[in-house]
Amino acid sequence: MKRIIRKMREKRGDGYIDVAVFVLVMVLVLATITKVVPAFILKNQLNQFASEALRQAQIKGEIDIDCSEISKNLGITPEEVIWEADTFSEKKIQLDGDILVIAKVNYDIGLFGDFGSFSIPLVGKASGKSEVYWK
Template sequence: MRKKIKKVWHCQKGEGYIDVAVGVLCLMLVVELCMVILPVFMKKQQLDNFASEIVRQAEITGNSNVSGRINELKAQTGLDPQISWDCDYFNGTKVQLNGDIKVTLTQRVDIGFFVFGSFPIDLRARASGKSEVYYK
């Protein structure tokens, strides 16, 4: 009798099914985590491109009043960042030839994982350049 109980106790026929179920559960959690986090990286990339595009526009026009290009990029990307300029101004809003133009964009993004809530994070993108316009 004791041998039968010992034999049944050491039987591991159903253990493989439990290992597979736990493995699949872990795999699904990793896939969900990737689906939550990867869009944040995509938005960061879009924000970086947004910053470099508006700095390039400001370099070409010589001022930080590039609202037309900003509105186009907002429509294309779906982002609505806070924009702060840091420029060496000449006559109000114009930046003299070889003057520094810097921009910082800040966008708040919420990430959440299942029902554990959302976690807001601030994405920040910076770009800089030099004005290519000479004002007399």
């Protein structure tokens, strides 16, 4: 850092290019960080969504619950929610039956609009066991 400040104070022209390149690199690093950090936040929200949906399914003993309230509370709407469980009826799960919830969303990472833009799939998972005994 001291080297950069020393280069900025010099009156000769050879340090000018070094400083310009340094500033350009720093701007690109900051732009990348501002696009990548929200992906980590979204991944955390997906995991939270899957955990809350799983908890509701554990308490009810059924899969395919209505996730709209969870989506509204967390401010995230997954593109796809996949339920995997050993059901004995259409949606019912017996006591200690395994439940797996997978929430998926695609997040677009791109620094320059459509140019250089690409989508990455983010997945949130949660698993647990049913807490309801069906007669």
